Structure formats: C-alpha cells, structure tokens
Amino acid sequence: MSNEYERDRDEAAENLPDQRGRERLAAPIKRTGMFGTSTSGDTSGFGGLQVRGSAPAHSRRPFTDPDDPRTADFDRVADDLEAALTALDRVDLVERVEVAHGEITFHVRREGLVELARVLRDDPALRYELCTGVAGVHYPQEVGRELHAVYHFRSITHNSEIRVETTCPDADPHVPSIVAVYPTNDWHEREAWDFFGIVFDGHPGLTRIQMPDDWHGHPQRKDYPLGGIPVEYRGATIPPPDERRDYK
Amino acid sequence: MTVTEDYIDASGGDWDEVVEKAQGSSAERLVVNMGPQHPSTHGVLRLILTLDGETCTEARVGIGYLHTGIEKNMEYRTWTQGTTFVTRMDYLTPLFNETAYCLAVEKLLDITDRVPERANVIRVMLMELNRMASHFVAMATFGMELGATTVMTNGFREREMILDIFELVTGLRMNHAYIRPGGVAQDLPPGTVGKVRELLKEMPERIQIMRKLLDENPLYLARTKDVAYLNLPGCMALGVTGPLVRASGLAWDLRKAKPYCGYENYEFDVPVSDGGDVYARYRVRIAEMEESLKIIEQCLDKLEPGPVMIEDAKIGWPAKLALGPDGLGNSPDHIAHIMSGSMEALIHHFKLVTEGFRVPAGQAYAAVESAKGELGCYAVSDGGTRPHRVHFRDPSFTHLQAVAAMCEGGTVADVIAAVASIDPVMGGVDR
Structure with a gap:
C-alpha cells in the first residue's frame, strides 16, 4: 500500500540502480570482515568489509497474481484497507506490503496498531472477525527492529486471511496491546511477552504465562541459550543439558 | 493459609484447617486451587476458583506446567x-x-x-x-x-x-x-x-x-x-x-x-x-x-x-521402505545404490539426512x-x-x-x- 506520491516514485525511480543501491545500503549490516572471525587477526585485508542483508522485500501492485488462486482477493483487501485508512487519515500506518507464498503481509508502524485492528475488525469491507493470535520473532541482526510481532487475521465473512507484522527495537520493546479489540489476544500477548520480552502496552495483566513467575530472561530470544539453565528441583540442582555430558 | 476479612485462601495446606477457618470466620468467599494435579483437569491445568458457597464467582486459569520448549x-x-x-x-x-x-x-x-x-x-x-x-x-x-x-x-x-x-x-x-x-x-x-x-x-x-x-x-x-x-x-x-x-x-x-x-x-x-x-x-x-x-x-x-x-532428491528422504531382518524399515534399493553404486549419492544422502x-x-x-x-x-x-x-x-x-x-x-x-x-x-x- 502506498500513497499517491509513493506510487509515482514506485513507477519511476524505484527501479533505477541508484535507488536499489541506496536501499541496499540502508539495510542493516549482517557481518563485517571476510570470514567473520573475531578471535584471530584478519590478514585477508578485508577486515573493513561490511556485508549487508538484502533490503526488506516490498511487493508492488498488482498483488493478485492471476495464476495463483490463493492471491485472488489481495488487491481487494489492499484497496479496502487503504480506503478505510484514508478515511481516518492514517494511510501512513502501512509501511510496505509483501506478497509471498500466497500470503499477504502488511508491515505496519506499531503506533497505530490498535486503530488498524479496529478497522480490520469493524470495517464492513474487511470484517476480520477472528485474530489467531500474535507470534513474536526475534531477528537480532535487524538493528533497530529486532523484535517482530506477527498477527494473523481471519475474516469469516469474506473467507480471507492476512498477516500484519510490526516491529520494535530491543532498546524500546513496546507494542500497543490489541486485547481491547480482540480479547482472544490476551494469552497470546502474554506468551509473546514471556518468550520475547515484548511489552504490550495497555494489556490488562501482562504476566508470564508459560515460564514460572520469577523466571529471568525471555527464553525464545536468539540470545538466550537452549538449555544452559541449571534447574532446581526440590533442593537438588540439575545442571544444564549441555553440561551433563560432552556434546562437543 | 491466610484469612483476611473477605476471603479465605485455600490454595494449599490441610483441608480440615481450611474448613475450620471457614466456619470460624464471617468470610463467605473461598479461593480454591483446582489442580494442577486434579484428575479432572486434563493433565496439569490449574484452575483458581473463587467460590461463594457452591457458586463459582471467578474462574482463573493457570497454565505452563507442561511447558517443554x-x-x-x-x-x-x-x-x-x-x-x-x-x-x-x-x-x-x-x-x-x-x-x-x-x-x-x-x-x-x-x-x-x-x-x-x-x-x-x-x-x-x-x-x-x-x-x-x-x-x-x-x-x-x-x-x-x-x-x-x-x-x-x-x-x-x-x-x-x-x-x-x-x-x-x-x-x-x-x-x-x-x-x-x-x-x-x-x-x-x-x-x-x-x-x-x-x-x-x-x-x-x-x-x-x-x-x-x-x-x-x-x-x-x-x-x-x-x-x-x-x-x-x-x-x-x-x-x-x-x-x-x-x-x-x-x-x-x-x-x-x-x-x-x-x-x-x-x-x-x-x-x-x-x-x-x-x-x-x-x-x-x-x-x-x-x-x-x-x-x-x-x-x-x-x-x-x-x-x-x-x-525431489533434494527434499524427500527414501520412502519406499521394506521391513529388514532386524525389524526396522529400510530401503534396500536405496542402500544398494548409495553403498555400492554411486559415491555422489552417498554424499548426497549423508548431507540430506545430517544437515537437512x-x-x-x-x-x-x-x-x-x-x-x-x-x-x-x-x-x-x-x-x-x-x-x-x-x-x-x-x-x-x-x-x-x-x-x-x-x-x-x-x-x-x-x-x-x-x-x-x-x-x-x-x-x-x-x-
């Protein structure tokens, strides 16, 4: 989804090598150096090399691929969502749209998530009655947008399915809660908090749900080891799995 | 077990003591832990029920006892x-x-x-x-x-x-x-x-x-x-x-x-x-x-x-299995191929299975x-x-x-x- 200005730009400048180069340079650095070594001196002369990830995928209209029946209603959904957001003067909420594997993803700014959820649920053209919850994902290499919150919405009226993705940086892990709009997200948001440390502002009781209340850390983050935590059971301490026998 | 002015916490301890306290106080609300080991809670589900007599006025659910990562x-x-x-x-x-x-x-x-x-x-x-x-x-x-x-x-x-x-x-x-x-x-x-x-x-x-x-x-x-x-x-x-x-x-x-x-x-x-x-x-x-x-x-x-x-040899594992003498399912044709037919097939199979x-x-x-x-x-x-x-x-x-x-x-x-x-x-x- 894009506004008029962006659409003009899409058609002209977006495809020029210059623009693509700038996009690539804007992508976060994946690794530095030639071989990714950090312990030994890099004698290759490529120590200053910066390898960047690819720029975020960005699909262009039309979103509907006539050869793929799974994408049949994507253009309609994008139009209806754009119309609904235009009416609210919030077209800028949607940063980019991605179509892949017969699924459409709206990447949105976290600030307007609740408004967007309300539009998705209440707009007669959209009517996403069902939210199937939120999943946290941790991308440590995406500097400034490490934590993603991914929502799936399902419309029973229109038999349609979309994904909404929003991000927040590790330094400020806040995403507004949409429990007020979709009460089913209560536990799903608690789970994403428990496992990823995403704070859902406005959640009625954001407590841990799977891990014990006094647990330290958020286990499904990439910087949290698998196992590696000594577990206490009735006074005896069970060493972490990787210390019980030699797996190396 | 604690007794406060308006509720009795029965989230553990001796049931007789809970009953005694409940009878002795003017409190009418009783908070009961059902589970996580109650046989009718489908495994380790914990229900935290606030009871007013036989009526359940509040039901809260505690989960996470079977989290296995x-x-x-x-x-x-x-x-x-x-x-x-x-x-x-x-x-x-x-x-x-x-x-x-x-x-x-x-x-x-x-x-x-x-x-x-x-x-x-x-x-x-x-x-x-x-x-x-x-x-x-x-x-x-x-x-x-x-x-x-x-x-x-x-x-x-x-x-x-x-x-x-x-x-x-x-x-x-x-x-x-x-x-x-x-x-x-x-x-x-x-x-x-x-x-x-x-x-x-x-x-x-x-x-x-x-x-x-x-x-x-x-x-x-x-x-x-x-x-x-x-x-x-x-x-x-x-x-x-x-x-x-x-x-x-x-x-x-x-x-x-x-x-x-x-x-x-x-x-x-x-x-x-x-x-x-x-x-x-x-x-x-x-x-x-x-x-x-x-x-x-x-x-x-x-x-x-x-x-x-x-x-698709890059994705599918051999699926034409036959029961071997050891009682395990194996694919004899595939084994013959990789063990005595083609070195590349052996490498490929090894990579597909170990690395994925x-x-x-x-x-x-x-x-x-x-x-x-x-x-x-x-x-x-x-x-x-x-x-x-x-x-x-x-x-x-x-x-x-x-x-x-x-x-x-x-x-x-x-x-x-x-x-x-x-x-x-x-x-x-x-x-």
Missing part, C-alpha cells in the same frame, strides 16, 4: 526433525500437528502442489481417524469426570481400534512423526486397507452405542444442557474455533473454507448445533465422527498406487482444522537448514481463555463440565 528446540534441529517435536504437542492429535507443520514447510518450499496425491489421501485418512480418536477421548474423559465410567471404558475401547491402525501404519500408537515435509515417511503397510475397512464396518455400531448411552440420557442431559453457555459473539471475541464454535451455530470449518490436502474433493457435511452449551458440543463431536467415517471411506476409494514422498535441506528465507502460516479447532503453524526461515522460528497457534491454548466466560456464575460441578467440553490437552496448550 518445543518451539525453541525446533530451532536447533533440521526441518525434517521438526515433525518429531510437533507430534508431541497435543498428544491426542499428533497427526494434525504434523500436517500443520508440514503444510507450512511445504508452503515455504513452494512444493504444496508437488506433494503426491497418494500422500495427501493418506494424510486425510489418518487425520480423520485421528479426529475420531480425539473425540472419543474427549467424550470418554468427560464421562469419567461426571462419574459415568461406562462412557469412559467405551470411549477408550473404540479409540483402541483406531490406535491399532496407527500402530500398523506408523509403528507407534502416538508420537508418530509419520507425516514429513514432502509427503509421508513410508507407504501404508500391507493389510492397512483391510483393517480400515474392518473399522468402517464396526465403527457405526460403536458410535450408535455411544449415542444410545448419551443422546437422551436424563442424567447426562441434566449435567450438560444449558451448562457453560457460550454464544457466537463470545466465540469470535475469544478466538474460539472448531467444535465449540460449530456448537454455537456457525458452520465454520477450514476443511471447507480453506481446503488443504485435497479436502475439496471429499463429500462431507459440517455438523452444526445452536445450543451453545456442553450438550451441543457433544452432539457436534459425535456427528463429526460420523462424517469422518464418510471421509475415510472416500479415502479408501481414492487410494491409487503411487509415490508417497515428493520426487535448505528452506528459502520467508514466512508462512498454515492452518488445519484439528479435532479441537484451528491449529495454525507459523514458520519462519532464514534460508538455512533449521527453522528460524516456529510458532503454533494451538486451539486448546486459545479456548482455555473461555473458561471464565463459561464458568462464572455457575456451580463448581459445572466448571468440570465446562472444562471437559473445551477438551483441552495441556501438551498442546503449553508446548
């Missing part, structure tokens, strides 16, 4: 090994877990259309058998919790017939890891069709026995009619799907709405009831089992000989209509041989949020009926 563990194993984990989530619907996961992986690989027809038919057949097995357990445990042990013994007896088929096909009664990305692990062993036909002959009568026992049983009706009512708006707000939403009057079934594995080629009805209570959920479940029988019968007609694993195949970077969501509701698998790949993240939207997890809406204002006895009608399995809830 399946999603985290999967990030350290190959995509194929993932099925071994997911099958253990909701242990009463293992084949649904595997299918949801494999559909998501296949979507990421863009091979959904290349999964062989026979594999899809086998998947559908096993899923429908699994649906029946899960519903039998739902009814059996429900009966047991209400004190009707005949329902329990009958339900588990009928389930055993289905588990026998699972054991024949996959080698295990549960935790199968039989459905794999690209197809299924191996073809149906000889005798499977005969055994399924036997079941198709026997099962309608068994279901009829269950129906005769429960459909109009006054005791059963008294415990289930108008109990734990949840209407359609409530279901939508709470994300409730599956038999529960169909018992509230909405014919919503992913097998019809978003067909997968070729469900669009099968004739079956979606049973609906508009009772919205425990009894309606029972009626929907038992009618669904009859529909499952129809689907299984059509599966047998559709079973054409053919491959059961995708014909690469999945292009991206994300995908695949949902199946499990016995309990919408089971969704959200898989993210970073382009490697292991998942970057796999998340499961387990229906039991979502449905347990409805406990408060169903139970508050009812009696303690109805709490048991309400939880049992949700049919939660903690392995899936906690993952």
